[in-house]
Amino acid sequence: MTYRYKVAVVFLIGFFIDCINIFMSAVALPSIAHDLHVTTSTVAWVANAYILGLTLIIPLSTWLAGRFGGRATLTASMLLFSLAVWQCGLAESFHELVFWRFVQGLGGGLLIPVGQALTFNLFQGEQRARISTLVMAVALIAPAISPTVGGAIVDSSSWRWVFHCNLPFSLIAAGLSWRWIERTRPGPLARPDIQGLLLVGAALGSVLLGLSLYGGDYPPLAAPGCLLIGIACALGYARHYRRCDNAIVELSLLKSRNLSTSILIYYAIPGVFTGVNLLSIFFLQDSLHFSARSTGLFMILYASGAFIAMLACGRFYNRLGARCLFVLGLLLHSAGIATLYAVDSAADLPLIVIAYCLMGVGGGIGANTAQTTSLMDFSGTDTHKGSVIWNINRQMSFSIGAALLLMIDNVLRAHLGSPRAEHLSFAIAALIGLLPLLRLSRTLPRPPLPRPTLKEKRHAQSPR
CATH class of the missing domain: 1.20.1250.20 (MFS general substrate transporter like domains)
Known part of the structure; x- marks a missing residue:
């Protein structure tokens, strides 16, 4: 090898x-x-x-x-x-x-x-x-x-x-x-932005903690206090960023419409799905009495749909453009989540299958298109800096999506009980997943169309 x-x-x-x-x-x-x-x-x-x-x-x-x-x-x-x-x-x-x-x-x-x-x-x-x-x-x-x-x-x-x-x-x-x-020799390196890292970590951790505490059996000011701390740390990083020459997160890159839209899509699709899937696991096991193994099998359907979507995105991205694929992915993904709203018992197995297939296809289209589009505007060192933002966003979308949906379910459960709380949480998640459509009303920059091959040119010029 x-x-x-x-x-x-x-x-x-x-x-x-x-x-x-x-x-x-x-x-x-x-x-x-x-x-x-x-x-x-x-x-x-x-x-x-x-x-x-x-x-x-x-x-x-x-x-x-x-x-x-x-x-x-x-x-x-x-x-x-x-x-x-x-x-x-x-x-x-x-x-x-x-x-x-x-x-x-x-x-x-x-x-x-x-x-x-x-x-x-x-x-x-x-x-x-x-x-x-x-x-x-x-x-x-x-x-x-x-x-x-x-x-x-x-x-x-x-x-x-x-x-x-x-x-x-x-x-x-x-x-x-x-x-x-192979062993490599270390070279000269700039000092890492430790202060920026601590501020970013404190902001993210505080926001997650605030969402987790909200609606639970905790002191009334615990959740909003954590959220305020998170906002304060985020503002502190913004101020630190203006003074630091080697900031750990390059905020100026967020001016790129492709990157900022892709980030929003990732929160609305993989992020929301993480929360929906977590709610679904508890719903299927606790309310509908599926085994843990049976619950896990539904992810095979999701992955199969995502695989089909990956092949489709690779083939049609240049022809259709990111905006069209984003819209299609958002609609299919939210349709799958909305289907879970109609599930009332284990006898509704066909609906669960349809839901996970739709979420897989829609999620695959959205996530793959976002991955392709996110760094399209950058080259050189900006690509690496954009990659840092993208990877932080990719990881945090999972946690924030799960924390947000669990917070909604936690609040609804106190008033409606289970499983009514899960049903309404699925409906709200489907609506949240459609929010990026408001931003997509403006056309995203399209990638350049591939040049036709010599064979295609000859075919176009041949008399019919």
Whole structure:
């Protein structure tokens, strides 16, 4: 095996581990909430803590790799990940579990951007398209199989093994990183923007905490207080950004209409779906009495729809443009969520199948189009800076979507009870998912149309 494929294998193993940790643990949340005696909105921090750790370490990953080398960074990240997943499985309290999930996110967040950069630098031109296909395949396979496997583990054993089963993969990735990745010498580096990182982390963490506390059995001022702290930290970063020459998040890039619209779409589709899927897991298991394994099987339908959408986007993006695909994705995705509103019992299985298929196709169209469109306006160093914003947005959309939908369900449950609260939450989520249509009333810049081939020119010129 050549060196570049060895690097690719290490990256793909780490990427696979990251994907399954987001979706596999979600199926176990009802069991975790029951065993550790926490509410539905509180247990979401099992996912939030992991994603928050990922988000905070991503901006520092490039500096750490430059300072200590890719080999040491990747190996250390997987060893840290291994320690964290083992401790997650041994956690005796909910706060202990959340802490180790945060540490687990720090480990995973180091491997993904560093491994991706090493891999893509070794694959150029048409070869990069091949490795991108493998990355997309992992991104579809992991969400498809991990909820089913996680559900089977929960049904047959314990939610703790959902975390322990990651250990062989992470240790293999650590060993291969140390054995296969070449040692590099550190070069001169600018000092990282630690103050900016702390302000961004405090803003994101406070907003998530405020959404989680709202409507629960907490002091009345707890939730709005956290939200105000989050807003204050965000304003503090905006002020810091104007004074800092090497700010960790380059806010000026948000003037790009393609990037800002793609960010909005990601919150409305993958972000909203994360919250809807979490509500659906509790609804299906607690109200309709589906097993954890059966609940996980529905993600196969979602992944199948997303796969079809990925193929369609690759073929029609240049012909239709981002705006048309965004509108189609938003409508299909919200139609799938609205279908869940009509589900009242386990006998409505066909409706659940239709809902997940529609959400998969619509979500796949929207997410793939956003991924393609987001960095279209940038080149050179701006591409890397835009990538930092995009990856932070991508991770935080999952957490904010889940926190927002759980907050809505928490408030409605206090007045309506279950399952009426879930039904109304699905309806509200469908409406939230359509909000970007207001921004799409203006036409987005279209990509240049592909030049016709010689064969196509001859065909156009031939007499009919």
